Amino acid sequence: MLNFEYYAPTKVVFGRDAEAETGRLVKEQGARKVLVHFGGGSAKKSGLLDRVCDSLTAAGVDYVTLGGVVPNPRLSLVRKGIELCRQEGVDFLLAVGGGSVIDSCKAIGYGLANEGDVWDFYVGKRKPTGCAPVGAVLTIAAAGSEMSASSVITNEDGGLKRGFSTDYARCRFAVMNPALTCTLPQYQTMVGCVDILMHTLDRYFTNTPGAQLTDQIGEALMRTVMDNAKILLHDPNNYDARAEIMWASSLSHNNLTGCGMAADWSCHQLEHEFSGMFDVTHGAGLAAVWGSWARYVYRENPVRFAQFAVNVMGLPNHFHDPERTALAGIEALEAFFRSIGMPTSIRDMGITVTDEQIAEMALKCSFFDTRTLGCFKVLDKADMANIYTMAR
Amino acid sequence: MLNFEYYAPTKVVFGRDAEAETGRLVKEQGARKVLVHFGGGSAKKSGLLDRVCDSLTAAGVDYVTLGGVVPNPRLSLVRKGIELCRQEGVDFLLAVGGGSVIDSCKAIGYGLANEGDVWDFYVGKRKPTGCAPVGAVLTIAAAGSEMSASSVITNEDGGLKRGFSTDYARCRFAVMNPALTCTLPQYQTMVGCVDILMHTLDRYFTNTPGAQLTDQIGEALMRTVMDNAKILLHDPNNYDARAEIMWASSLSHNNLTGCGMAADWSCHQLEHEFSGMFDVTHGAGLAAVWGSWARYVYRENPVRFAQFAVNVMGLPNHFHDPERTALAGIEALEAFFRSIGMPTSIRDMGITVTDEQIAEMALKCSFFDTRTLGCFKVLDKADMANIYTMAR
Numbered sequence: 001m002l003n004f005e006y007y008a009p010t011k012v013v014f015g016r017d018a019e020a021e022t023g024r025l026v027k028e029q030g031a032r033k034v035l036v037h038f039g040g041g042s043a044k045k046s047g048l049l050d051r052v053c054d055s056l057t058a059a060g061v062d063y064v065t066l067g068g069v070v071p072n073p074r075l076s077l078v079r080k081g082i083e084l085c086r087q088e089g090v091d092f093l094l095a096v097g098g099g100s101v102i103d104s105c106k107a108i109g110y111g112l113a114n115e116g117d118v119w120d121f122y123v124g125k126r127k128p129t130g131c132a133p134v135g136a137v138l139t140i141a142a143a144g145s146e147m148s149a150s151s152v153i154t155n156e157d158g159g160l161k162r163g164f165s166t167d168y169a170r171c172r173f174a175v176m177n178p179a180l181t182c183t184l185p186q187y188q189t190m191v192g193c194v195d196i197l198m199h200t201l202d203r204y205f206t207n208t209p210g211a212q213l214t215d216q217i218g219e220a221l222m223r224t225v226m227d228n229a230k231i232l233l234h235d236p237n238n239y240d241a242r243a244e245i246m247w248a249s250s251l252s253h254n255n256l257t258g259c260g261m262a263a264d265w266s267c268h269q270l271e272h273e274f275s276g277m278f279d280v281t282h283g284a285g286l287a288a289v290w291g292s293w294a295r296y297v298y299r300e301n302p303v304r305f306a307q308f309a310v311n312v313m314g315l316p317n318h319f320h321d322p323e324r325t326a327l328a329g330i331e332a333l334e335a336f337f338r339s340i341g342m343p344t345s346i347r348d349m350g351i352t353v354t355d356e357q358i359a360e361m362a363l364k365c366s367f368f369d370t371r372t373l374g375c376f377k378v379l380d381k382a383d384m385a386n387i388y389t390m391a392r
Numbered sequence: 393m394l395n396f397e398y399y400a401p402t403k404v405v406f407g408r409d410a411e412a413e414t415g416r417l418v419k420e421q422g423a424r425k426v427l428v429h430f431g432g433g434s435a436k437k438s439g440l441l442d443r444v445c446d447s448l449t450a451a452g453v454d455y456v457t458l459g460g461v462v463p464n465p466r467l468s469l470v471r472k473g474i475e476l477c478r479q480e481g482v483d484f485l486l487a488v489g490g491g492s493v494i495d496s497c498k499a500i501g502y503g504l505a506n507e508g509d510v511w512d513f514y515v516g517k518r519k520p521t522g523c524a525p526v527g528a529v530l531t532i533a534a535a536g537s538e539m540s541a542s543s544v545i546t547n548e549d550g551g552l553k554r555g556f557s558t559d560y561a562r563c564r565f566a567v568m569n570p571a572l573t574c575t576l577p578q579y580q581t582m583v584g585c586v587d588i589l590m591h592t593l594d595r596y597f598t599n600t601p602g603a604q605l606t607d608q609i610g611e612a613l614m615r616t617v618m619d620n621a622k623i624l625l626h627d628p629n630n631y632d633a634r635a636e637i638m639w640a641s642s643l644s645h646n647n648l649t650g651c652g653m654a655a656d657w658s659c660h661q662l663e664h665e666f667s668g669m670f671d672v673t674h675g676a677g678l679a680a681v682w683g684s685w686a687r688y689v690y691r692e693n694p695v696r697f698a699q700f701a702v703n704v705m706g707l708p709n710h711f712h713d714p715e716r717t718a719l720a721g722i723e724a725l726e727a728f729f730r731s732i733g734m735p736t737s738i739r740d741m742g743i744t745v746t747d748e749q750i751a752e753m754a755l756k757c758s759f760f761d762t763r764t765l766g767c768f769k770v771l772d773k774a775d776m777a778n779i780y781t782m783a784r
Contacts, residue, residue, distance in 0.1 A: 001407075001570075001631075001632055001635040001636070001639075002407070003406060003407025003408060003410065004404075004406050004407060005403065005404060005405050005406070006403075006404040006406065007403040007404065008400060008401075009400075009401035009403075011397065011398075011399040011401075012396075012397060012398040012399065013397050014395060014396050014397070014398065014651070014652070015393075015394065015395025015396060016395060018395065178393075210632040210635075212616050212619070212620070212632075212636050213612065213613060213616040213636050213639055213640055213643070214639075216612035216613075216615065216616060217609055217612055217613075219612075220605065220608030220609055220611075220612050221605060221608075221609075223608065224604050224605040224608060227604070228604070239393075240393050240602040240604075243393040243602075243652070244393070244604050244605050247393075247605055247606075247651065247652070248605055251605070256648075259406070259639065260406070260635065260639070
């Protein structure tokens with residue numbers, strides 16, 4: 001087992017009607033003026049925004065609102081948020097939404113707590129010394145941003161999508177009412193399930209031996225997500241299934257499933273470039289590239305893929321032929337993706353990618369040929385292009 | 393799934409030589425004067441105490457030391473610690489040891505942050521409004537106090553052992569170097585493994601249905617502990633096995649294995665009275681009573697015990713006869729306890745308990761007939777006496 005640090009300080013308040021606790025939680029944090037940040041109209045239409053704001057008012061906390069966050073949240077709105085917060089003297093950022101809204105809050109938080117251009121942090125030019133406090137009322141189980149250190153922002157100027165992680169940005173609290181996710185369109189629910197799975201998968205495929213408890217927690221999490229995703233296909237209002245998936249979303253990305261081992265993260269990076277260029281939904285993009293990545297790398301360590309096939313996908317172990325077991329596992333996960341309406345190729349998303357676009361994505365993803373990806377198999381720019389080609 | 397709160401803010405620094413980070417971590421907390429609290433001479437003899445103190449000095453942090461914590465830590469030393477800390481202007485409590493030392497620190501922390509007699513909190517007379525900050529350098533994988541909200545203190549005056557839990561007392565950080573546990577006597581290692589198992593078992597046996605991810609994480613944890621305990625029987629210096637068990641000790645009691653379900657906790661309460669009277673080691677006492685508790689209650693929900701038998705103990709499922717599967721599971725865990733040198737009855741510990749002592753334990757454990765225990769089966773004073781009788 002490798003040395004590790006684990007730090008997941010977010011206070012989770014989980015369950016039915018949990019959003020009523022928001023005011024108390026913000027108050028606990030000593031906030032005086034809150035930015036209530038949200039996305040499109042659904043938080044408004046559903047009445048959630050009103051309930052959250054009422055809870056703030058009841059707790060005697062003042063607030064301003066800023067909506068309009070879109071999937072793959074934009075740097076321009078982050079900049080607008082920073083300006084608004086400075087004008088209004090905001091000292092606490094409350095995200096009401098999913099990962100995009102939380103990530104937008106985190107970016108605003110970096111901007112408030114540091115001088116200069118916030119984009120610098122996302123492209124690695126400078127390091128922040130803090131982040132204004134962020135809390136979340138979660139409405140989508142997917143990104144895990146409510147317990148993770150990470151945020152991902154897209155700079156429209158150049159279509160660059162970049163992630164950035166520090167412990168400063170971990171949410172102080174996360175309010176999670178699974179019932180809020182019942183009204184999501186099925187496609188979005190399933191895209192979320194893929195995202196959750198991939199936060200564990202991108203940690204799970206490692207060559208580090210001997211992180212047995214971490215392995216088994218990750219395997220349990222993936223089995224749980226797949227099992228409950230299938231329930232939601234036919235019974236989208238099933239509260240318990242929603243709850244399992246929502247709790248899994250947080251545990252999948254708070255690093256519990258990565259303790260003691262080196263994580264790969266190639267698929268996430270490959271997908272970031274892809275959704276940066278085509279603005280596809282993150283989870284769908286992940287499903288579209290995963291199988292190609294897996295087939296490209298599995299020979300590095302077929303036994304690890306065999307473990308996945310047996311312990312996660314529930315397939316028989318061909319003890320004397322790990323490659324056969326490994327490939328069956330890859331096929332089974334792709335079959336699962338298809339069964340919940342997810343693409344397993346770029347073509348499945350109705351997108352035609354040209355050779356030039358593949359070359360551009362590989363160039364950007366390799367930071368203009370200055371970085372490699374992953375550790376399960378270290379991928380250079382040519383490998384990235386090969387995987388994009390397989391996936392198209 | 394029931395509503396829940398989950399809050400585990402402890403920063404874990406895990407791995408080889410982790411104790412060298414202590415100074416940095418204390419400094420991060422803004423501490424100026426630290427109480428270094430420890431137990432017997434082993435932390436001294438091993439050189440650990442010197443390494444920790446050197447790390448504090450290197451970070452420019454002043455400290456005083458207080459040793460002498462014993463298993464089932466005593467209220468008298470807690471009081472002495474509070475006095476010393478007040479004299480010395482201590483603002484941070486650093487436990488170098490296992491659960492007893494951490495619990496003693498937490499109690500000192502309550503004493504420092506509140507007026508009046510600290511014992512009041514443990515007997516429920518008053519509620520504290522805070523706790524001085526505590527950090528831990530862990531030397532024993534067992535109690536899980538390094539990530540838990542709880543502390544257990546024994547008042548020598550009356551032999552009362554009482555637990556008390558608040559989020560105030562959660563460690564700010566926990567330094568965990570599994571190699572530090574390699575020198576533990578085998579008995580103490582195995583007693584620790586029982587304690588770890590029981591923190592999950594006392595949560596796992598619940599009648600709350602539908603906490604699937606929590607269930608599977610708990611099952612993974614118990615399998616991991618048993619698997620690695622067996623390795624340590626023959627290979628006590630196996631670092632990876634030590635690491636699995638140490639990480640399990642923290643996850644077993646930070647409430648990860650209890651999210652979304654009602655926990656029982658009967659065995660812990662039954663054992664507290666037992667070790668309060670006979671000063672036996674907590675883990676051994678737990679092993680001695682668990683089987684009797686299980687046989688006394690399993691008919692309330694044999695299917696839950698069958699799930700344990702199959703998913704944790706790896707036994708075949710007699711689908712049409714859950715009672716048979718359930719009993720086989722109880723027998724298998726008792727067999728495991730015996731295989732690692734643990735008692736499965738009070739007699740096995742060389743203790744003869746009289747009827748009067750059983751009556752006294754049941755009386756104390758029922759808070760003089762004013763409380764019941766558990767929820768898997770609600771136990772009154774007579775049930776407690778019955779279980780002690782079965783276990784003797």
